[in-house]
Amino acid sequence: MSTQRRIEELLREYAPQVLGVLVRRHGQFDACEDAVQESLVAAARQWPTEGIPDNPRSWLLTVAGRSLVDAWRSESARRRREEAVAALEPAVDPEDLGQWVADQDDTLVLLFLCCHPALSASSQLALTLRAVGGLTTSEIAAAFLVPEDTMVRRISRAKQQIKNAGASFELPPPPERAERLDVVLQVLYLIFNEGYTTSSGPTLRRADLTAEAIRLAYLLHRLVPDESEVSGLLALLLLTDARRTARTDADGSIVPLAEQRRELWDTAVIAEGLALVARTLGSGPVGPYQLQAAIAALHDEAPTAEETDWPQILALYEVLTQVAPGPVVTLSRAVAEAMVHGPKAGLAVLGTLDQDERMAHTHRLEAVRAHLLERAGETAAARESYLWAAKMTASVPEQRYLALRAARLLHLEPATDPAD
Structure with missing residues (x-):
């Protein structure tokens, strides 16, 4: 893997984690998001020539923290603010803190914060894709099928609305959490889709995005295990991702589904996805992710392309057209x-x-x-x-x-x- 590619993967992995730490400490989403973007720019400039630091996350956290202090600094309050921020610096290396449990994962909390009810559904999606998914503005615009300048304005407005709403960095209570769940699911779906088939660039897929979408889907499933649509989404992502190694040939050229070597599909992941579908269908109201998971299951179960149950797939798409046109x-x-x-x-x-x-x-x-x-x-x-x-x-x-x-x-x- 090239150094540049490694840097891009590290920045995408750690950006939402650093943003989560800053928002949890300071509670100012817009200022913290700007500070994280400054740290990403600094890393993109310095790391290729100076080398990747031993602890990339701590490096980004330090630079973003300094950027935040600079933004707040004024002559009358400079010393007081710097001392307050210094007191909040971690006493131990963040890498020593261990794995967060599901309901305390900063990224998951950040996901629900970006889906705040003060925002429109489209703004919730756009902001979450930027802050949590790490997508660029052009990638988000492609996912929404809108021009890039439209998306720039939408994200800017969303950040300001989060600030005006005075949202706190914590998981919302169960009733409010349920209201935000549809948007959270759609965000994870869009992040996965951008990773599975990128909208631009030299490669067909981005493993960092698909892996992050699946990781967050697992966390969400642990948080609300009885939500059938959460189970449906997780099943859909697993059943789709199971085919990834067969989607391209040795030189990176696309291999259509009908021509893929099915022995390359991940049978263990398929089995996990099929089990989720079997437990989920019929357990509650049928939603779009359950239906799409059922369609993916029919593709994955077929021994050959010719044996695919297309009549059943068409019947499911006809239902999906009614549920989510x-x-x-x-x-x-x-x-x-x-x-x-x-x-x-x-x-x-x-x-x-x-x-x-x-x-x-x-x-x-x-x-x-x-x-x-x-x-x-x-x-x-x-x-x-x-x-x-x-x-x-x-x-x-x-x-x-x-x-x-x-x-x-x-x-x-x-x-x-x-x-x-």
């Missing part, structure tokens, strides 16, 4: 429709998304359209959609995959009518 669900349902009733049926479902503005910032619609057009024998139209999708994505592996699909179609003879 949205363009991404429609996109997936179109694929299932095509597998059961043919590509023309899938293309008809896709057509309902053509005027949906939320799809204007993602390549997914054109990528799926290209796949279904190819299956329908419409080679020229499929190639055009593949090339258009390749231009729309900032992910290098996806660009390469889509461009290669288009190039392969260029060398095919004109397709005949499938009905002939």
Whole structure:
């Protein structure tokens, strides 16, 4: 692993932990978040030339603390504030404090803080992805399907609203915790998705993000073990992540699900996910994460791609469309429709998304359209959609995959009518 890559992973791992420590001490989320960002910038500049410190977390905590003091300093109160902050410095190395238990984990507390009811749902998601997930503003904008400058303003407003609300750094009481749970689940889902298929960059996935989303899902499951949707989300993440080693070949090229070597899937993780699904379904109201976990389970249980139970998957997507309608669900349902009733049926479902503005910032619609057009024998139209999708994505592996699909179609003879 390159030094730069190692630095990026360390900064992403420790940023939410350092922010949690500062907010727990000082209770000023906006100022603390700014201080942590200053420490990350300093680390990104110094560590490549000076080397990674022996204790990266303590280094970041020290620099962020100093930045916080500088921000508060004034001539009239300089000495009093510096002495107060110095008194709060840890007496022991943070690495000696041991593993936090689930209900005391600073990152989990930070997760609920960012989902404060004073914020709109979209602001809760954006702020948590920034503070807890460690995503950049551009990555968050891609996850929300909005322009980056829109996301910058949204995050700034959210930080100010947290400050104005006077939120304390502690887990909310059970009734309020339940109200915030839906947003917390959606945040973890988005963090995992950005890690599983990155929106930009040279690699298909980011193991640090998927691992952090799964870790937080485990913590949340321990905190509220009887919440069926929490169990459903954890099952979904496990069943999806179990396929990760088969998603690319030796040179990093994407391998579609139907072509993956299933012996590379993690059977132990699949078994854990399947057990969660079995315990969860029917134990309470059926929600979107349980339904998606059930769909993932059907994929993972199939010995071969040909043996996948597509009729059952389509039936689950039809229920999911009623429970949690949205363009991404429609996109997936179109694929299932095509597998059961043919590509023309899938293309008809896709057509309902053509005027949906939320799809204007993602390549997914054109990528799926290209796949279904190819299956329908419409080679020229499929190639055009593949090339258009390749231009729309900032992910290098996806660009390469889509461009290669288009190039392969260029060398095919004109397709005949499938009905002939």
